[in-house]
Amino acid sequence: MTPHTFHDLSALRRAVRRICAAHRLPSRTGGRLVLSVAQAAGPVLRAGGPVRLEAAEESAPGGTTLLAVTLRAGAASAPLSTADLPLPGRATADGVTWHLPLGEPQDPPPAAPAPLPAMRTGEPSQGRPREAATAEVYEAEIAALEGDLGAALSRVDTLTTELHALKDELAETNSGVLALYVQLEERDEQLRRAHGQILRELEDALRPSPITVSGLEFAVHYEPADTDAPTGGDFYDWLHLPDGTVHITIVDALGHGVRSTRSALNVTHAVRTLALEGHPLESIVARTHDILVPFDPEIMATVLLARIHPETGRLRLANGSHPPALLLRADGTSDYLETRGRGIGFPLPGSESVLEETLHEGDLLVLYTDGLTESRRDPIEGEARLVKSARAHAERPVDEIPGAVAEDMHTVILHSDDTLALAVRRPPRDAPGAKARADG
Incomplete structure (x- = not known):
């Protein structure tokens, strides 16, 4: 803007408003500028002196653009009043300059002036x-x-x-x-x-500590359905009986959490007591029912009992409504060892018979609960997958087998349940470490 000289306050105000409109200053900034220019120039104009007004755009560091508005008083005029301006400016020897940033958010188009x-x-x-x-x-x-x-x-x-x-x-x-x-x-x-x-x-x-028995290898994997619970209703127990055989108990108590844990513990403790007292394997499921039900009428649990002779490999199984054990033979064949019976808390509880088999050198026995095979709600399909997985991992160290099998079986889980997998292997006598185990 070319510098203009003003002798009238009204004309000066109008000029400042035109500058604000031309550079699209926000109304609040423009209003302050008009007030400040009028306040600074007022004493000079009322005294009859002139003022000069000029405006120009300037570049500032950082790529921003400033509008510099300068007001100067005439040579013979009184000085400009720069105190307490609504919009503070930088005072100079003969005037005052305001530097206003351009490009700020604009006001909406104004309505028709009143x-x-x-x-x-x-x-x-x-x-x-x-x-x-x-x-x-x-x-x-x-x-x-x-x-x-x-x-x-x-x-x-x-x-x-x-x-x-x-x-x-x-x-x-x-x-x-x-x-x-x-x-x-x-x-x-x-x-x-x-x-x-x-x-x-x-x-x-x-849970019982692992046992060491010459001629047999043991490993177990347990995974609760509820990770916030200390355990569920799937339990196991193993012990060395006075006659030299190894007794294994697998229990699956109804439900989850602490209540089912209590039921499973009661079953395993009762079975252990009866086994150590020398009761026949075929009678233990029924006798456990008779002992526990009077104290806990709502108890329900499936049970699988196994007896293994480490030297001969003789295997005996009793069952109370539990999934059958899987026997994977060293020659690559496999069988589910089925024996009928009803569990604790069921009508007519007890194992109807005792199944006898032989665990040969190199054979692998897998005992488990239904959480392993029924994660996809189809037990038949689960049993087929269990055979395939056990074959795939049969040559691994026995400590790794139950966890590896469980991982295979739980790639897809449609039905979450407590899971227990227990592996027993009778290693060949010429296998690495077998002699050391036998000597130990």
Whole structure:
């Protein structure tokens, strides 16, 4: 903008408004600029002196563009008033300059301008022309409007300051909440780890330790349906009987969680007691029912009992409604060892007979609960997959077999249940480590 000289405050205001409109300044910024220019130039113009106004765009560091608006007083004029301007500027020797950033969010297009307030004409003062009196009244009206606008802008400044303070307070509060949330997450993780450690220790305490028997290898894998429970209703027990045979009990108590755990523990303890007392294998399921049901009428559990002679490999099985054991022979053939019977808490409980088989060197016996084969709700399909998986892992170290089989069987789980897989292998006498085990 070419510098212009002004002797009239109204013309100066209009020029500043044109600059604001031409550069599309936000209305709040434009209003402050008009007020500031009028306030700075007012004393000079009222004293009869001129002022000069110019505007130009300038580049600033960072690629931003500034609008520089400069107001100067004439050489013989009184100095400009730069104190307490609504829009502070940079004072110079002969004027003041405002630097305003361009490219800020714009106001919506303005509505049609409202007409200026009607000027009160009144009677002119004695000895003064009517035009001068009218101009004076007009200036008074404008001054009043500018005063109202200044008050409004001051209120806006106050509200803006309060808003920033509230935002800072909210940010501080959010930061505190976030820190508390992180702290709670850390505490929760610590509690989860401690809880998991307690559950693992409880599970280890409830389940029998591995036994070492010359001529036989044992391994077991257990996985509860509820990872938050210490154990479920699937239990096992193994012990060396006085006659030299190894007794194995597999129990699947109805339900999940602590109640089923209690039922399974009661069954395994009762079976262990009867086995150590020398009761015949074929009678133990029924006698366990008779012992427990009077104390727990709602108990229901399936049971599979196995007796293995380490030297001869003689295998005897009794069953109470439990899935059959899988025998995988060293020659590659396999059989499910079926024997009929009904479980504890069932009508007519007991094993109808005892199945006898021989576990030859290199044979693998897999005992399990239905959670292993019925994860896809089809026990027939599950039994076929179990044979395939057992064959695939039969040559691995026995400690790895139950877990590897369970992983194969649970690639898809449509029915979540406690899972137990127990492997017994009679290794060949010439297998690595077999002699050491026999000597031990």
